[in-house]
Amino acid sequence: MKRNVLFICLDTVRADLFKEVASDLPEMADVTVEGARAPSSCTVPSHASLVSGQLPSNHGVYSYDADMRRIDHSDTLFASLTDYRTIGVSANPYAGSASHFDTFFDEFVDISPQRRFPSGMDAGTFALTTDTEGPMRYVEFLREAMSHDATLASLANGAAGLLNDRLLASDHFPRPFDNGARYVLREARERLHDDDDRPTFLYLNLMEAHEPVADTLGYDVDRSKVPRGWSSDVLDFDAINTGRAPFDEAAVGTYRHLYRTAIDYTDELVAEFIRFAEETLPGETTAVVFSDHGERLGYTPEDRQLGHNVSRLTESLLHVPLLIRNSPVELDYLSKGPFSLLDLPQLVSAVVSGKSLGQRRQLVVAERLASVVAEKFNVDATERGRLNRTRRCVYEDGQKVVWDGERSATAYEVTNSRAEAVAERSVGVPNAETSVFEVPIETADRRFDTEGGVSTGVDEAIQERLEQLGYS
Template sequence: MDNVLLVTIDSLRADHVGYHGYERDTTPNIDRLASEGSRFMNAFAHGGSTMFSFPGILTGVTPLMYGGHDRVSDSQTVVSEVFDDAGYQTGGFHSNLYVSGQFGYDRGWDAFYDSAPDQGMLASARKWAKTNLQETPVYSLLQWGYDKLESEGGINVGSYHVPADEMTDRAIEWLESTDDDRPTFLWVHYMDVHHPFLPPEEYQRHFRDDVVSDTDSIKLRRKFIEEPDAVTDEEYQRFIDLYDAEIRFNDAEVGRLVDAAEREWGDDYVMAMTADHGDHFLDHGYFGGANALDLKIHVPLFVSGWDDDGEYDELVGLTDLPSTLVDAVGLDVPRNFYGESLRKLVFDGEWDRDAVFGGWTSDDGDNHFVREEEWKLIRRPDGSAELYDLVDDPKERTNLVDDDPSEVRRLQKRIDEHLELVRATADDDVERPDMNEDVKERLRRLGYSE
């Protein structure tokens, strides 16, 4: 095969995907595509949010290497650059600002759409107030009113992301304009499964008798963020219904995108699909955050278009994905990709990975984790830790850090060994971009701490 299609879906939990055993029919197209390829049932992100996961997906490194969680270092290689150097036509389409050109992900693309939708009137007014009134008492009052409109009025006060159908339209339009005589690499990232959930009515009706209005959905989302202890069982189920409806909507768009790819390429392509992370939904007592519990880092991953339709339980990290895509079409894997090609597992029966390492930066400093098949250790900046027995406690309810000090020491050593690689690749020149207020506000409205 010559052509490559990479599909990523934001915030898609593995346990809400049909081929992972979910009882609801959320992913009929994805399930069909996965059944035609290699399904990696124990795939894990190296961080529990977009900015900490995508260094692995697109540059083959864990999030604290190269300073990659702040901005892509000049010493990193974006997977698009590999295809571009090999003569591919390259197109990337997404609307998550943490993967935008400001963060260095725009390298190696012939076409790169990272979304700049028109602001609504309220968002434009807020931008003017930020510029002209920030040092006055009026600004605090306006900020309060801005949040109040969303929390109590359910008014969508800004553009969060580009909807899946528009993203598919953009990708297909570009795909149909490409040169048939040159191979193509296309990446599309969908944001609809990330809150706020505003799925079209037809997809809500797969899971509900009544339709939740955009107004009520936005108000409910604010309650999950601001008053999680007050969320009722009925509200929780409504939120899950909306989440599943967004998955079903994204699934339909994945199907439409693949149909277009097959019109252009026939069967001459390899496809991979994954998610950057999952979501908590108040499990463990909180809604968001970049934590490393399996609810956040266990993601779906399949590769199709090569001669295999098997299911694999070996431990896989998302750093393995860019190496796999490059290797699948016979290109050389860059030396600064730190993952392994999954072809080794699928076609050679060889796989040495027994752990996934990762981390994230919080206000207190760097957090680190190691996830093995049976054990996980999460280490906090203050030296505290969480140890989970994933065999007896797969939902990670009981912290055994005080009960098994020998296991803690063993896993601490593994994290320290990984940090030697992190330090060896340190790039002191990487600085986080100076984001303008439009970017900051969109990130805040998506629940990110910008």
């Protein structure tokens, strides 16, 4: 029997802090790929790349055109899973139905703060579509919930959403529910018990480290660093990143602590789930744990920016964890040197077939197309163009070279410290621009602009969730 594959994305987790904080998953892993680099610096293009092995300018899926259906199924890692039942459970709408990522799977479950029990009605959709105000609003919700096929789940969604929103708006109480991790893993557990003779490919996306992070019941919070009920919503990332608001070192310090706490929390839950899956599923099970991108936390004076909705390719955004447990093929050689998540389709194929992965790609590259947040900035056309500029980078000979559509290139000596990189100097555009990238960067700048927007074709409830996560 072919082995099962757990394909687990720890959304927005950067490698350096994961290495400092996480203990359970690294202890379980047979292979830890220290040099893993994401193909892009935000969810949509990175996910499209890590399932297709294509660069964003090739597959064309990015923040302003997030439709994953433009990628042919036969060009993805799912092509090697024809005998599998494929299941996805995600707390990130951009790694789910909002981007049509769910169409790659036999079964997919979206989890949100207003729909923690997916069989029930979506409390967020109800709130956005009803015109009723005051106490009658709750009466109407109760009436609809009672007539729904999953009454108890619908009532639970309403109660959980209301309680979470009320307490999140308070500075006195921790958030009662996490950012979806426990509910994602609960839904996954239920589906692993299904009676199905096929091997299982299970994709999970856990959003605990993604903004906004908040004081949460179940987190091991240091009360000397985190005031009760604190949320990173107090930080206006867009304003800070464009210099319209000061960089509040104290508040950012609290944000950093909660980010680390969220990683620790996720590490423990996922390790426990992997052990459960190995005991539950018939046959051997391989786990591949990774992140789609990291997060900027403003650690250095040269990098006073937060989040990941900026057109940048810093190490804090690209250097991500990658751990593999119980692989049937030799992968130890991946633990040294850069490794691109563009090679994840080949890795999955090697695990499924039991055949060697082969040589890693010679040049590890990454790319960020137009920025999702530029249109929200109150800046002039010149500055907006700079924010939206396509950026590319290549790792070669111990350094990273970053260049943009203006053909301005900078070389950095890569370091594992939070200083991002040292020995910055101007250089020429590297050969990778023509030897690796099929679409010239100037063409990418023109082709992948910010027309349309991420909300195209997305219902109001999902759009509200995207805005909560910092997307425009």
